[in-house]
Amino acid sequence: MASGEEAGTTRPQDPARDTSAPRTVSSPWIARIAGRLGLQLSPPAAPEAAEAATSPAPAAQAHYRPDAPRAIDTTRIRTGRARMAHVIVVGNEKGGAGKSTLSVHIAVGLSFAGLKVAAIDLDRRQRTFARYFENRKRFADAHSAELLGPGFHEPGAVLSADRAGAEKEEGQRTRDLIASLTDAHDIVLVDSPGADTPASRAAHGMADTILTPMNDSFVDFDLLANVDPLTGDVQSPSIYAQMVFDARKAKALAERKPIDWIVVRNRLSALEARNKRRVGDALATLATRIGFRVAPGLSERVIYREMFPSGLTLLDLSDEGTEGSFTMSHVAARQELRELLSTLRLPALATREAGF
Numbered sequence: 001m002a003s004g005e006e007a008g009t010t011r012p013q014d015p016a017r018d019t020s021a022p023r024t025v026s027s028p029w030i031a032r033i034a035g036r037l038g039l040q041l042s043p044p045a046a047p048e049a050a051e052a053a054t055s056p057a058p059a060a061q062a063h064y065r066p067d068a069p070r071a072i073d074t075t076r077i078r079t080g081r082a083r084m085a086h087v088i089v090v091g092n093e094k095g096g097a098g099k100s101t102l103s104v105h106i107a108v109g110l111s112f113a114g115l116k117v118a119a120i121d122l123d124r125r126q127r128t129f130a131r132y133f134e135n136r137k138r139f140a141d142a143h144s145a146e147l148l149g150p151g152f153h154e155p156g157a158v159l160s161a162d163r164a165g166a167e168k169e170e171g172q173r174t175r176d177l178i179a180s181l182t183d184a185h186d187i188v189l190v191d192s193p194g195a196d197t198p199a200s201r202a203a204h205g206m207a208d209t210i211l212t213p214m215n216d217s218f219v220d221f222d223l224l225a226n227v228d229p230l231t232g233d234v235q236s237p238s239i240y241a242q243m244v245f246d247a248r249k250a251k252a253l254a255e256r257k258p259i260d261w262i263v264v265r266n267r268l269s270a271l272e273a274r275n276k277r278r279v280g281d282a283l284a285t286l287a288t289r290i291g292f293r294v295a296p297g298l299s300e301r302v303i304y305r306e307m308f309p310s311g312l313t314l315l316d317l318s319d320e321g322t323e324g325s326f327t328m329s330h331v332a333a334r335q336e337l338r339e340l341l342s343t344l345r346l347p348a349l350a351t352r353e354a355g356f
Contacts, residue, residue: 085118085182086346088189089207093240094223095194097213098266100128101304102297103191106211106344107133107150108313109337112355115186115348117150120177122200123193130154136311147316150189153177155199171202178206186348196243204247207259209344212240213266213297216279224263225286232278234285241290262343263287264297295343301333315356 090103103119110117121129133152140147155173160166181188190207192200204210214220218227223240227233237245248259263283283294298304303314314333338354 085185085188086208086348087178087182087203087206088187088209088211088344089192089203090190090211090213091192091200091204091240091244092212092214092220092223093194093196093200093243094214094220097194097215097220098298099194099213100132100191102211102213102264102266103129103189104132105298105304105313105315105337106341107189108148108315109341109354109356110187110189110346110349111148111150112315113341113349113352114355115352116184117187117189118181118185119150119152120181120188120190120203121152121154122174122190122197122203124155126193129191132308132311134311135309139310139312147312150187151185153181167198171198174199174202175206178203187346196239201243201247204244205250207247207251208257209260209262209346210244210247211262211264211344212244212292213264215267216265216276218275218279218282221279221282225282227282232282234282234289237286237290241286245290260345261292262295263292264295264340266297267300293343295340296336297340298336299333301329303330303333 088106090099090106092099100123107117107119119129119133121127123129130152133149136147136149139145155170155177158166158170158173160169178188178190190203192203212224214224221227223238225238225241226235228235244259244261248261251257251259265280265283280294286292287294307313314330314337317330334356338356341349341354
């Protein structure tokens with residue numbers, strides 16, 4: 001996918017446009033989903049008048065086009081220097097923890113909040129994060145839908161023939177890509193692969209915030225710490241925790257800046273269970289030892305995953321103008337995402353509403 005600025009802007013309100021009318025969706029597949037849920041596609045809300053008076057007017061955009069060129073916002077320049085974006089790395093060296101699902105919803109949620117988001121997928125093989133937004137762009141173009149989202153970027157191909165050279169080049173390309181995006185964006189969001197790679201290590205070293213999703217399982221917990229098999233007590237940090245520790249130490253020495261590490265308990269069951277309490281107690285103990293925050297993530301809900309083929313998310317749906325309405329599960333899912341974004345404590349969100 002070509003690199004470029006994101007489509008994370010809100011279209012100025014057209015007085016002649018009736019936003020209360022139901023959106024027409026020609027895709028039978030997504031029409032069935034919308035009908036079953038009692039939902040419809042909704043256009044992005046127009047910006048508040050007060051905000052419009054103090055912010056530069058965004059460029060009108062009819063489709064989700066992350067490759068559309070746009071000039072750098074000069075209001076970001078302070079004392080002759082561009083403001084640096086906040087770099088968020090979603091990382092965990094184990095597959096199946098929900099990294100890509102979390103990354104997609106954070107990227108779209110921050111776009112709804114009016115932030116300029118650049119997204120990077122470092123999983124060169126599976127590319128789930130990238131494919132989600134490729135599907136989103138195709139859906140927007142096919143249905144003339146206005147969908148907010150990040151600009152998507154991918155590192156270039158590694159050209160070195162020998163292994164040592166290739167690893168060095170992969171790490172440097174990752175650092176260069178992230179650095180090239182920080183001047184023109186509020187957020188750079190990186191979805192790392194479920195493995196230890198040079199690109200992943202490089203991204204972790206440049207992070208301002210590291211989000212580590214994990215299922216409520218001691219299999220996932222094993223990446224963070226070693227547990228005594230007899231007593232269940234936490235003994236020592238494990239492989240991924242050690243990598244994050246090294247990244248935090250290197251950044252503190254080089255830039256005198258801390259990395260905020262948040263372990264997100266993802267896909268939590270609504271049922272209270274003994275294992276759930278045990279994992280929670282172990283996380284609380286480990287958090288005080290190695291210095292991370294624990295936060296709730298996204299619960300186990302079908303709505304987070306079922307619209308992957310269309311690239312849509314929960315935030316693109318509305319119950320206005322239909323006989324159906326959001327179920328309590330849909331309302332709770334939006335609240336989960338609001339709370340997650342609030343937990344990140346992003347400076348760029350300090351004076352903004354969630355937008356959904």
